Amino acid sequence: MDERIRHLGFGHPWLRGGPGAGDGGETSRLPWLSSLLLAVLVLVGTGFAAEGQPDREPLDVFARLLLLAGPALLLLRYRRPVVCVLGVALSVLVYLGAGYPYGPVLITVAVAVFAAIVSGHRRAAWWAIGLLWAGHLLVVHLLYRHLPPSGDAAASWWPEVGVAAWVAAVLVGSELVGMRRERWAHDRRERAAAETRRADEERLRIARELHDVLAHSLSVIHVQAGVGLALLDSDPEQARTALTTVKAASKEALGEVRQVLDTLRTSGAAPRAPAPGLDRLPELAEQAAGAGLAVELAYDGERVPLAPGADLAAFRIVQEALTNVVRHSGSRTARVRVGYGTDRLTLRIDDTGPATGDEAGGSGNGLAGMRERAAALGGAIEAGPRPDGGFRVRASLPLTPKETP
Structure with missing residues (x-):
């Protein structure tokens, strides 16, 4: 049965x-x-x-x-x-x-x-x-x-016509209400899924921001703290300079982390400080110099203002690439070239190597984060060894002018 x-x-x-x-x-x-x-x-x-x-x-x-x-x-x-x-x-x-x-x-x-x-x-x-x-x-x-x-x-068979009409009315009315409720349930599920996706994207964005800020600043702090410890007795003045760099890097890192956390606490509120962009590359080069890495900046094409998202992504890509040079390369020189084309922004970061092979304490998410940033804007990242030695990171992002108010 x-x-x-x-x-x-x-x-x-x-x-x-x-x-x-x-x-x-x-x-x-x-x-x-x-x-x-x-x-x-x-x-x-x-x-x-x-x-x-x-x-x-x-x-x-x-x-x-x-x-x-x-x-x-x-x-x-x-x-x-x-x-x-x-x-x-x-x-x-x-x-x-x-x-x-x-x-x-x-x-x-x-x-x-x-x-x-x-x-x-x-x-x-x-x-x-x-x-x-x-x-x-x-x-x-x-x-x-x-x-x-x-x-x-x-x-008589004639009353069956009325019975059939009653059955049809019950079924049709029930189906109409059922379909409407299914549509409402589907819409609710879609809204919930969209909210989940937005939350995941925001969490990913914050994770990338924190990773990029902390990875760069902590790399500088790590290098300079090592220099300070090594020279504390033999060259106190140089050790003082290294510790000064540590203090400045940690202060900037705290400021940027605070900015990220403020936007997380006050949802929908405007950030208190503007997000970093390519106009801050000279400051980034100075910080890298504090870690013993000389950065050469070069520009191609006529500079144009970028949309805030593209500007921040370009800055973070350069920042992460330089952080990787400090961590993983024996080179003391890096070259950054920014190219403004007709519709694309290109970034190229080169170092002459060689790789140190030392454990630098990184999470291994740097290149993945750069690719995510580029992909979110419709761009792409290429990274790998150069034919003549060293390492190269090349990014291509859409060159979208900043919206005017």
């Missing part, structure tokens, strides 16, 4: 209600009030309807139990919509087959079908109402001689 039920589509997880058994808090409550009102309506309405149908079986205890079975099962229409719609259809079919008067008992079927379709169990609802209709046709057109009331004649 269980195998046949599963074959018809009524098996697990439908009989449990499944994921579409209701929205939000509906599955956690029982609709007592509406089910009670339906019970009163069905009992009272059927009592009045029975007075005009003397040829039908009188309402007895069994009839009233069947009338109450529908509203009782409707208590489960949110938690177990499939069980509800099949149970209500069966109780109504038994009621009609026993020859009791027609009346508002069919309202319970409409409510159960509506609940099942709206909760996503269309097949169960269609099966239930289809089986009820087929059973009704058998009762009134074929089995009427063997069922109460005695002496009953075959029913």
Whole structure:
């Protein structure tokens, strides 16, 4: 029997209600009030309807139990919509087959079908109402001689047109409401997914900012702290210079980290200080010089203002490339060339090497972060050894003029 039920589509997880058994808090409550009102309506309405149908079986205890079975099962229409719609259809079919008067008992079927379709169990609802209709046709057109009331004649086929119209109205109305609720649920999921994506992108952006700020500044601090320790006894003046560089680098790093955290705390507020851009490359070169790396800056083409995002990305790419030179290269010289083309900004950072092979304490995310920044703007990064030794980073970014207010 269980195998046949599963074959018809009524098996697990439908009989449990499944994921579409209701929205939000509906599955956690029982609709007592509406089910009670339906019970009163069905009992009272059927009592009045029975007075005009003397040829039908009188309402007895069994009839009233069947009338109450529908509203009782409707208590489960949110938690177990499939069980509800099949149970209500069966109780109504038994009621009609026993020859009791027609009346508002069919309202319970409409409510159960509506609940099942709206909760996503269309097949169960269609099966239930289809089986009820087929059973009704058998009762009134074929089995009427063997069922109460005695002496009953075959029913006319014309009323079936009205029954068909009622079934169609219930199904169409339920489908329309179900489709609207599905669309609302889909829209809610899309909005939630979009908010999650925005949160992930913002988290990634902040992680990249913190990585670039801390990696560069801590590399300078690491190098200069080592110089200071080495020269503390033999050359106190040079050690003082190194410690001064450490202090300046740490102060700038704290300022930039504070700026990133301020934007995180005050969502939507404008940053207190402008984001760094290519106009700060000379300062970046001075910081690198403090770490013992001489930076040569060169420009090609006519300089044009960049959009804030592109300007910041270009600065961070150069900053990360120089940080990698300080960490991983034995070269004491790096060349930075900024090229302004007709529609692209190109950045090229070269060092003559060789690689030191020392463990510099990096996270290994520097090149990945540069590529992410470039890709977010529609650009690209190429990084690798130069043919004549050393290492080269080349970036290409769209040259979008800054928007004018």
